[in-house]
Amino acid sequence: xxxxxxxxxxxxxxxxxxxxxxxxxxxxxxxxxxxxxxxxxxxxxxxxxxxxxxxxxxxxxxxxxxxxxxxxxxxxxxxxxxxxxxxxxxxxxxxxxxxxxxxxxxxxxxxxxxxxxxxxxxxxxxxxxxxxxxxxxxxxxxxxxxxxxxxxxxxxxxxxxxxxxxxxxxxxxxxxxxxxxxxxxxxxxxxxxxxxxxxxxxx
Amino acid sequence: xxxxxxxxxxxxxxxxxxxxxxxxxxxxxxxxxxxxxxxxxxxxxxxxxxxxxxxxxxxxxxxxxxxxxxxxxxxxxxxxxxxxxxxxxxxxxxxxxxxxxxxxxxxxxxxxxxxxxxxxxxxxxxxxxxxxxxxxxxxxxxxxxxxxxxxxxxxxxxxxxxxxxxxxxxxxxxxxxxxxxxxxxxxxxxxxxxxxxxxxxxxxxxxxxxxxxxxxxxxxxxxxxxxxxxxxxxxxxxxxxxxxxxxxxxxxxxxxxxxxxxxxxxxxxxxxxxxxxxxxxxxxxxxxxxxxxxxxxxxxxxxxxxxxxxxxxxxxxxxxx
Amino acid sequence: xxxxxxxxxxxxxxxxxxxxxxxxxxxxxxxxxxxxxxxxxxxxxxxxxxxxxxxxxxxxxxxxxxxxxxxxxxxxxxxxxxxxxxxxxxxxxxxxxxxxxxxxxxxxxxxxxxxxxxxxxxxxxxxxxxxxxxxxxxxxxxxxxxxxxxxxxxxxxxxxxxxxxxxxxxxxxxxxxxxxxxxxxxxxxxxxxxxxxxxxxxxxxxxxxxxxxxxxxxxxxxxxxxxxxxxxxxxxxxxxxxxxxxxxxxxxxxxxxxxxxxxxxxxxxxxxxxxxxxxxxxxxxxxxxxxxxxxxxxxxxxxxxxxxxxxxxxxxxxxxxxxxxxxxxxxxxxxxxxxxxxxxxxxx
Numbered sequence: 001x002x003x004x005x006x007x008x009x010x011x012x013x014x015x016x017x018x019x020x021x022x023x024x025x026x027x028x029x030x031x032x033x034x035x036x037x038x039x040x041x042x043x044x045x046x047x048x049x050x051x052x053x054x055x056x057x058x059x060x061x062x063x064x065x066x067x068x069x070x071x072x073x074x075x076x077x078x079x080x081x082x083x084x085x086x087x088x089x090x091x092x093x094x095x096x097x098x099x100x101x102x103x104x105x106x107x108x109x110x111x112x113x114x115x116x117x118x119x120x121x122x123x124x125x126x127x128x129x130x131x132x133x134x135x136x137x138x139x140x141x142x143x144x145x146x147x148x149x150x151x152x153x154x155x156x157x158x159x160x161x162x163x164x165x166x167x168x169x170x171x172x173x174x175x176x177x178x179x180x181x182x183x184x185x186x187x188x189x190x191x192x193x194x195x196x197x198x199x200x201x202x203x
Numbered sequence: 204x205x206x207x208x209x210x211x212x213x214x215x216x217x218x219x220x221x222x223x224x225x226x227x228x229x230x231x232x233x234x235x236x237x238x239x240x241x242x243x244x245x246x247x248x249x250x251x252x253x254x255x256x257x258x259x260x261x262x263x264x265x266x267x268x269x270x271x272x273x274x275x276x277x278x279x280x281x282x283x284x285x286x287x288x289x290x291x292x293x294x295x296x297x298x299x300x301x302x303x304x305x306x307x308x309x310x311x312x313x314x315x316x317x318x319x320x321x322x323x324x325x326x327x328x329x330x331x332x333x334x335x336x337x338x339x340x341x342x343x344x345x346x347x348x349x350x351x352x353x354x355x356x357x358x359x360x361x362x363x364x365x366x367x368x369x370x371x372x373x374x375x376x377x378x379x380x381x382x383x384x385x386x387x388x389x390x391x392x393x394x395x396x397x398x399x400x401x402x403x404x405x406x407x408x409x410x411x412x413x414x415x416x417x418x419x420x421x422x423x424x425x426x427x428x429x430x431x432x433x434x435x436x437x438x439x440x441x442x443x444x445x446x447x448x449x450x451x452x453x454x455x456x457x458x459x460x461x462x463x464x465x466x467x468x469x470x471x472x473x474x475x476x477x478x479x480x481x482x483x484x485x486x487x488x489x490x491x492x493x494x495x496x497x498x499x500x501x502x503x504x505x506x507x508x509x510x511x512x513x514x515x516x517x518x519x520x521x522x523x524x
Numbered sequence: 525x526x527x528x529x530x531x532x533x534x535x536x537x538x539x540x541x542x543x544x545x546x547x548x549x550x551x552x553x554x555x556x557x558x559x560x561x562x563x564x565x566x567x568x569x570x571x572x573x574x575x576x577x578x579x580x581x582x583x584x585x586x587x588x589x590x591x592x593x594x595x596x597x598x599x600x601x602x603x604x605x606x607x608x609x610x611x612x613x614x615x616x617x618x619x620x621x622x623x624x625x626x627x628x629x630x631x632x633x634x635x636x637x638x639x640x641x642x643x644x645x646x647x648x649x650x651x652x653x654x655x656x657x658x659x660x661x662x663x664x665x666x667x668x669x670x671x672x673x674x675x676x677x678x679x680x681x682x683x684x685x686x687x688x689x690x691x692x693x694x695x696x697x698x699x700x701x702x703x704x705x706x707x708x709x710x711x712x713x714x715x716x717x718x719x720x721x722x723x724x725x726x727x728x729x730x731x732x733x734x735x736x737x738x739x740x741x742x743x744x745x746x747x748x749x750x751x752x753x754x755x756x757x758x759x760x761x762x763x764x765x766x767x768x769x770x771x772x773x774x775x776x777x778x779x780x781x782x783x784x785x786x787x788x789x790x791x792x793x794x795x796x797x798x799x800x801x802x803x804x805x806x807x808x809x810x811x812x813x814x815x816x817x818x819x820x821x822x823x824x825x826x827x828x829x830x831x832x833x834x835x836x837x838x839x840x841x842x843x844x845x846x847x848x849x850x851x852x853x854x855x856x857x858x859x860x861x862x863x864x865x866x867x868x869x870x871x872x
Contacts, residue, residue, distance in 0.1 A: 012711060012718035024417030025389060101391040102417040125317055125394020127687075130419030146704055146762045149603070167766065174719050178710040185762055189769030190845075209742040239741055240797035268798065305741045311800040313686055314610040337798075340659075341613070421687050470738060478738055 004135040009173045009176045015113070016135040021046045024104035028095055030117040031077075032059040032085070034137030035109025036067030042106075043074055055095055057088055059113065077172040085113055092117060096124040102111070108134040112142035112153060115180030118187040128177060139202040145169055151181055157198040168195045209305045211247075213240065216273060218297050225326060225358045226292055229266075229275045229329035233300055237271035241306035243334030244426070247274065248472060249306040251290045256454075257461070260287035261472055263330040263400075263426075264306060274303070277358065279326040279418050284430055285453045307470050310400070310426035312337070317343040317394030322409055324401020328358055328425060331400065335367060349380045350374045350401070362433055384412050398424045427473075429433050434486065434514045441465055441524045456510035465524050467510065474512040481508050481522050488517010529588040532567060535596075540756035542815050546585055550811050551576045551859075552867045553748040553788050557828040559837075561723045563732045568744035569791050572868075576790055577746070580625035581676060582807065583633065588649050588678050590699070590758065597698040597759050603706040604761070605670050607682070607694035614682045614694065615669035618803050622672050647675055667710075669694055678790075678807030681705075683713075683736075685800055690736060692716050693801075699758040699808045700750045701787065702765065702842065721836045739802060741795045749789040752843040752850075756785055756810045771816055775846050776811035780853040781814030784846075786826065788828055813853065819869045823857030830854060 003018055019042045021027075027050070031039055036058060060068055068081050078095075081200040096144040105121045107114040114133050122128050140154040143162075150164025158171040162184065169184030176183070188194050214479035220226045232238050241264055251258040257477055262276040278291045291514035295301070312319060319338060320332045328349055338345045348368060351357035354375055364371045368400065374380040388397070397418070399409040404427045413423045439448045441463075442520050448461040460467040470478040474494030483506050493501040501507050508515070508522070532539045542550070571577040576584075597604055607615060622796035623645055627636035637647035641658045652675065655673040656663035664671045673680045673696035682694035689712045713733045714724070723729060739745055753760055754771045774784055790807040817823035830838075831851045838844040864870055 010718035011724060012715040022417060023415060096393065099393050100389065101393060101395050101419075101422065102389065103393070104417055125315075125392070127419045127421040129421060146707060147764075147766055149706070174707070174718070176707050176711070179707065182871070183704070183707055183762075186766040186769070189766045190772050192770060209740065241741070242800040245800075305743075306797070307740055308800045311685070314613065314684070314799065315608075469592055470740070474737065477734070 004139065006135075006139075012174060012175045013173045014115070014133070014177075016114070016133045019108060019132050019134045019189045021050060021107050022104045022132070025028065025100055025102040026056075027054040027106065028099065028121075029054060029106040029108075030057045030088075030092060030113065031107070032109035032113040032137070033063045034067075035107075035113065035134070036060075036063070036136075038134040038136050039074070040070055052077050052113075054078075056080065057082070057095070059083070059085055059088055059094060059109075061110075085116055089116075089120070092120050093124075096120060099111040099124070101125075105131045106134075108140050109130060109136050110140065111135065111180070112140075112180070115142060115177070116159070119180050122177070135193040137148040141171060141202055142181045143169065143171065144176070144179050145184050147186060151179075152184070156200055156202045158201045159195065159198060160184070171201065175195055211303050211305060213238075213274070213303055215295055215297050215299045215301060218295060221277065221358055221381075223273055225277050225279050226354060227275055227277045228291065228295060230301070230303060231273045236249075238274055239305060240271060241268045241274075241333070242308050242311055243268055243337035244310035244312060244330045245306035245308035246310075246471070247276070247306055248331070249276070249289060249291070250302040251294075251484070253286065253290050253294070254518075256286075257458075258285075258287045258290060259458075259469075259472055260291075263331040263333070263399065265329040266336075268333055269340060274306075277326065281430070285433060287430075291511040292503060296327075301380050307476075308475055309471055310398070310424065312343075312398075313396045313422075313424070315394075316396040317344065318388070318392060318396070318397055319343060320397045320432055321345060321347045322384075322392060322397065322401070322406040323347065323349045323404070324399075325351065325356075326358065327399075327401035327405075327426075328360075328363075329400075331398070332359065332363070334398075335363075339367070345370060347371045348374065348387065350376065350382055350405070353377045384409065385416070387410075388413055388416050388418065394425060396422050398426075400426045403427060431458075431512045432491070432514065435516055437515050437517070437520065439515070440521045443470055443524050450514070453512050455512065456508070456514065460510060460524060467524060469511055472511045474509055477509075479509055479511050481510055481524055482506060482521050483508055484521040486515070486517065486520045488515055489521065490515055527585055527587070527649075529582065529670065530585045532586070532845055534589070534593045534756055534758040536607045538757075540589070540810065542811055543559055543585060543862075544646035547815050547818060548869070549575050549584075550816070551748055551788050551790055551809055552816075552822050552825075553750045553863065554825050554829050557825050558832055559829045560834075561726060561728050563728060563735060564747045565732075565735055565774060565793075565829050566747070568746040569700060570707070570795075576807075576809065579629045580744075581622055581625070581629075581678075581805070582728070583649075583652050583677065583789055584789070586769065587677055590747050591650060591675065593758055594696075594698045601763060604698050604763075605673070605696045606705060606709050607669055608710065611682050611684065611694035611801070612668065613657070614684070614796050614799035614803070615667055615672075617798050617801065618680070618682065619668045619672045621794060621796065621803065622676055626676075650675055668697060676864055680806045681804040681806070682796075683802040684735065685802060686833065688696045688737065688843050689713055690733065690802060698761075700761055700806075701749075701789065701808075702760050702762055704762045706763075717843055719840075719842050722834075736793055739793050739795050741797055744794040746790065746792045749791055751789075751841045752846075753785045753787045753810065754783055756812070758808060758810075760787075769820075772842075772846060775849065777849060777853055780850065781817075782812055783812045784813045784841055784850060786813070786854075813850075817854070817857040820857070821863050824859070824861065825863050827851065827854035827858040 054076040056076045143155045145162040148165035152163040159168045170187040172183040174183045212233040214233045216231045217229035246261045265276040281288045448463045470476040477496045491514040493512040576582045623636045626634040637644040644655045679697045683690040684693045695705045788809045
């Protein structure tokens, strides 16, 4: 499976690569849904000793048990499979507390997962450019409403309704690492009520 | 922008030999008044009138950045060098008026760091002295590992150990003591930044070891002042000013341009900051690139040169100056 | 000269007005009859007595009312002023820079008395007389950046310098040209400029960044930027876009002269000494089309610039829909005669 192709965009929009094993004192892998495929892909090219120093945090979402047993069988020093990012968040923070400089962080799956986990790793002291990412699965976006500041997850259409204030927002490519979201701006601000037809842009 | 930075007129208030190789100089503002505040890691460019030659050398400021009454620098004598350090050691006396640049910082602390790990070799200690002043005022978390040849050549080693007990670790070459870099780098908490200043070999060792251990590039900082290399004399044609300039054996291209009255910007004069980057219009010969600024591609491309440290051998060189 | 401060509003009934004095000194941004991006930086040195370029931080007749407007914006939305934790030192640098400059350049309005680290700051127009300890946050009612920028016209971005880039890690932003500090804080130079069309391809930002990284202590720089605003509204934020966006529809040929404003930003850049950060003040000046065309050269030139501006720029600057009407109105003031070089009125 090749990585997701995104259309050319502006400089604030994250660019994702392909995970590769790197030298480090430990490895923290955080993935959701089809992100498991990227970890399984990477597993083909690592030394057997690699997994002992690895902590995998996996959120299957809609993929259910499709990948979880394969991931578990990799033999990571620590393996966790949880129901949601929110549920895993405190574990991610705790895991980062134990890390030393030289730890490698690997993020894969949806943009929402990668963005939020990256924010935790950066807050813990790892430069964002040193964190590996690989997009897999859904291209649905995590959006922030610039007006009410509320976050709407899994946005697939443009425009969409803010799940907090209800305004119809258009989807920008402008992205904030700190908020781990794209920016949504009221689509009919200059002409209230004139809301264009929704188009499904992301799946 | 015109060449260099704003200038400060200063008077030498103290010249104090520290050991066989290093002398400390203290500058106050001529006519009194405060000097600008600076940030730890900053340097100043000292102008030296050596007969017909104007020498411009960059030295790290080592005094407390909050002390606006005086700046201090320490200069290690280099008898094989081009004469700047020798001039400072032999010609500069108390009461002398000199011109120095406003502080410029190309080696600043990353203030987000949860811990600052400093690695110094020899005279490379000086920028850390100002940084430690700054960090101790801000309750910053730091640790210094300082490698010296011998106890007697360990510039400021004793006073630093006393000033920051428990935070300063000294290693003497002559007692076969060495920084255990691998262990040190393996045990640092997330958010640590490492800084190194010292000889070229030490800087490469730290960068190489950190990279091999998976440290992010952005968390490893270094400063090395390159002294311009001597070399065969060469001739340069400056297209904009329509002048032909001879570069002497012990002169840098930048110094030759300045001596010819050609406006050439600079900041670090050590191949690091990029300010003096100059376009090459044409050449027939070979570049000797010594800078840290141009990429390998640019160095191979023959379109750019950093006149502060790099040289040329060959028939003709035409610059966009 | 003592400034007569206006009592005026930048919202609701919009009583903002420029005096004759303010019109004459307006920083008209077009030095020729066309406009395209450029890295139009110059040293921020004192220039043309009476002009907005004379002082380090220009204070004008709108000062007191602008500060009142800022306080209202912050009361409504405190996220317009934010500072990441490592930027506090840069905030103190800014306190020193502004207080020293204002006390030196406007001694009748501002005073700074230092006794070691114990400082007394007197701001007569705003009725402030505070004594505090420099570098001790507990002695000020707000963080240092917020404290001083509640008393200084213009938006402020504090840029941390590291990894050969600039990072917008703190700011006071209440008079912005449609960008969100809350969203952009923490971004690097290329990221926060990402939405600007064309300029990336032209290499503008690469060159501008290189210039800014090398700005040195004691050698500030400046440039002008511009956009358009309907009504003299300072707070054109994306946060409130759903409240001000519809005002663009109210524009007619009849009210063009009073409603449509040219919005000019005087952007300056200073290296800060203790933090090695850069401060980027963005000072907004507004002028109605009606006032602007009282300077014949400006009326002629603005007509030509707006008429010929590339479509992408008119879209980005948010006036593409109203452009035809703006051009029609401005054409009355363009007799086709040549204009002189530079930004200043001819009769000067």
